[in-house]
Amino acid sequence: MVVPPSGERVATALGVYESEGDRLSLMLVVVGPRTRELALLQAGAGLTLLGPLGNGFDLTALGDDVALVAGGVGVAPMLLPARDLRARGARVKLYYGARNAAALVDVDLFAALGVELALATDDGSRGHHGYVTDLLERNGRGHDAIAACGPSPMLRTVGNVARSLGVRAQLSLEETFACGVGACWGCVVPLDRASTQAPAFPAAADGEVRAYVHARICKEGPVFWAHELRW
Amino acid sequence: MVTAGSQPDISTSLGALRLDAPTLMASGCYGSGEEYAPFVDLARIGGVVLKSVTRLPRLGNDAPRLVPVASGLLNAIGLQNPGIDAYLAHDVAKFADRPCAVVGSVAGFSVDDFAYVTERLAARDEIDAIELNISCPNVAHEGETFACDPTLAGAATRAARAVTRKPLIVKLSPNVTDIADIARVVEAAGADALAVVNTVRGMSIDIERAAPRLGNVTGGLSGAAIRPIAVLAVWEVARAVRIPILGQGGIETARDALEFILAGASAVSIGTGNFTDPRAPIAVADGIRAYLAARKLSSLAQIVGTANPGFVRGR
Numbered sequence: 189m190v191v192p193p194s195g196e197r198v199a200t201a202l203g204v205y206e207s208e209g210d211r212l213s214l215m216l217v218v219v220g221p222r223t224r225e226l227a228l229l230q231a232g233a234g235l236t237l238l239g240p241l242g243n244g245f246d247l248t249a250l251g252d253d254v255a256l257v258a259g260g261v262g263v264a265p266m267l268l269p270a271r272d273l274r275a276r277g278a279r280v281k282l283y284y285g286a287r288n289a290a291a292l293v294d295v296d297l298f299a300a301l302g303v304e305l306a307l308a309t310d311d312g313s314r315g316h317h318g319y320v321t322d323l324l325e326r327n328g329r330g331h332d333a334i335a336a337c338g339p340s341p342m343l344r345t346v347g348n349v350a351r352s353l354g355v356r357a358q359l360s361l362e363e364t365f366a367c368g369v370g371a372c373w374g375c376v377v378p379l380d381r382a383s384t385q386a387p388a389f390p391a392a393a394d395g396e397v398r399a400y401v402h403a404r405i406c407k408e409g410p411v412f413w414a415h416e417l418r419w
Numbered sequence: 420m421v422t423a424g425s426q427p428d429i430s431t432s433l434g435a436l437r438l439d440a441p442t443l444m445a446s447g448c449y450g451s452g453e454e455y456a457p458f459v460d461l462a463r464i465g466g467v468v469l470k471s472v473t474r475l476p477r478l479g480n481d482a483p484r485l486v487p488v489a490s491g492l493l494n495a496i497g498l499q500n501p502g503i504d505a506y507l508a509h510d511v512a513k514f515a516d517r518p519c520a521v522v523g524s525v526a527g528f529s530v531d532d533f534a535y536v537t538e539r540l541a542a543r544d545e546i547d548a549i550e551l552n553i554s555c556p557n558v559a560h561e562g563e564t565f566a567c568d569p570t571l572a573g574a575a576t577r578a579a580r581a582v583t584r585k586p587l588i589v590k591l592s593p594n595v596t597d598i599a600d601i602a603r604v605v606e607a608a609g610a611d612a613l614a615v616v617n618t619v620r621g622m623s624i625d626i627e628r629a630a631p632r633l634g635n636v637t638g639g640l641s642g643a644a645i646r647p648i649a650v651l652a653v654w655e656v657a658r659a660v661r662i663p664i665l666g667q668g669g670i671e672t673a674r675d676a677l678e679f680i681l682a683g684a685s686a687v688s689i690g691t692g693n694f695t696d697p698r699a700p701i702a703v704a705d706g707i708r709a710y711l712a713a714r715k716l717s718s719l720a721q722i723v724g725t726a727n728p729g730f731v732r733g734r
Binding site: 189191236238363364365366367368369370371372373374375376377388389390398401402407 | 447448449450454455458470476478479482483484485486487492494496499501502504505509691693694695696697
C-alpha cells in the first residue's frame with residue numbers, strides 16, 4: 189500500500205517489480221490523480237509504504253515448465269518469479285498482452301533471462317491481434333502450471349482456459365483495497381471452503397450451509413488457485 | 420495551570436470505561452484486533468472497538484464491497500463475521516493482553532439478538548465494554564431500522580442493559596430526521612455513552628455499465644466527506660443528553676478530532692483514517708495533548724463541549 193505525499197486518503201496497492209539489495213521498484217500505470225501524483229514524483233521525494241502484504245506466487249508448486257500470463261500492468265509481479273524460475277532451470281514462457289506495442293514494456297528484460305515470449309496487442313501493433321488468452325488457449329498445452337496477473341476478466345478467462353487445458357493456474361487478483369492488512373473485509377472473493385487458504389469459518393452461515401467462504405484478497409491472497417475460486 | 424515539564428492529562432472516560440488516551444480504533448476498521456498489531460503500539464491509544472459480531476455466522480455481501488469516492492469511501496461489507504459461538508471460541512482470548520481498552524461490538528436483527536449476543540460477549544473478561552451497533556446501513560431487513568426508530572432503539576438498548584453492567588455504548592445513525600430525539604430515548608433506556616455517528620447512506624453508479632458499483636447496491640459513506648455531518652450530529656446530541664459521547668466520522672488529524680471534542684465529544688474514534696495511516700490514532704492523541712499544552716490547560720476535560728453553548732455540563 190503506497191500513500192503519495194499529498195496524503196490522498198486512499199492508499200494505492202502496487203506490486204513489487206524488482207528488488208535488489210536495498211532498492212525496490214514498483215510499476216504503475218497512470219489511471220487517476222493518485223497514480224499521476226506517484227508518476228510525477230521527483231528523485232528524493234518521500235513515500236509512505238506499508239508492506240509487503242499478502243502472499244505471492246508459490247513457485248515451488250509451478251513445476252518445470254511454467255506459463256506466465258500478464259495483462260497490461262499485470263506484468264509487474266512477473267519479473268522476479270521469471271528470474272527465480274529460470275535460475276532453477278525451469279522452462280518459462282511469458283504470454284503478455286497490452287493495449288498496443290508501446291504498452292508492452294521491458295520485453296527485452298524477460299528475453300534476456302531466456303524466457304520465451306508470446307505477445308498480443310488489442311490493436312495488432314505487435315504480436316497477435318487480440319487477447320493474450322487466445323495464445324494461451326492455442327499453445328498452452330504441455331505447461332506444468334500457469335501463473336497469471338491482470339484485469340479480472342482476463343483472469344477469469346485464464347481460469348477457464350486452464351481448466352480446458354488440464355493445467356493448474358495461480359491467479360493474482362486485483363481489487364479496491366482499503367486497509368491492506370485484512371482488517372476491513374472490503375476486498376473479498378468467494379473461495380472453496382476446502383481451500384487451505386480459506387479463512388476459518390463455521391459451516392452454517394445465515395442458517396445456510398454454503399460451499400464457499402469470502403476470503404480477503406489482501407490477506408489470504410492476492411494469489412489463489414483458479415480451481416478453488418467460486419467467482 | 421500546567422507546571423513546567425508536566426504533560427496535560429488526556430485521559431477520559433465513557434461512563435465507567437476509563438481511557439488513557441481519547442482516541443479509539445473504530446469498529447470495522449480494526450478487524451478482530453490482531454491485523455494491525457505489527458504496525459501500531461496499542462499502548463499509545465485509548466482502545467479498540469472490535470468488528471461487530473452477530474448471533475449467527477454471516478458471509479457478508481457480494482463483492483465489490485468498496486468504492487473510493489471524493490474525500491471518502493463507500494463500503495458495504497454486510498457484517499461478515501463468524502458468529503458469536505466461533506467468535507468466543509477462537510477470537511476473544513486473543514484480546515486478553517491488549518494494553519488498551521477493548522470494546523466488543525454487537526449487531527443484531529431483533530431485540531432478542533442484541534440481548535443474547537451482548538450477554539455472551541460481555542461475560543468475557545477480555546471485553547471491557549460493549550458497543551451496540553444498531554446502525555449498520557449495509558444489511559437487509561432491519562439492520563439500521565433500530566437506530567432510525569426511537570421505539571426500537573430504546574428496546575434494543577434496554578434489552579442489552581438488562582444483561583450486563585459493563586459500560587454500554589450505543590452507536591447512532593446519521594440517517595435520521597432528528598438524532599437528538601433518538602439520543603434522548605437511548606439515554607433513558609440505560610446507555611452509558613453514545614457513539615456518534617455511523618456511516619452516511621450513499622451509492623455510486625458505474626456509467627459505463629449503467630449499474631451500481633457496490634455488490635449491495637447501496638453502502639455507507641465514511642471519510643472526510645462526512646466530517647461536517649458528524650460534527651453537527653455530535654453538537655446536537657451533546658445538547659440533548661448528559662451521557663458522554665464518542666465522536667466519529669472522517670477524523671484524520673488532531674484538528675479534526677478537536678472539532679468533535681469542542682462540540683461535546685469526550686473521546687473520538689478513527690476509522691477510515693486508519694487505512695492510510697494506521698498510527699493516526701496515536702498522532703491524534705499527541706496532537707490533542709499539544710493543543711492543551713499550547714493553551715496551558717491541564718486536562719482534556721477542560722475543553723469538552725466548550726464551543727457548544729447548549730452543552731450540558733456535569734458528565
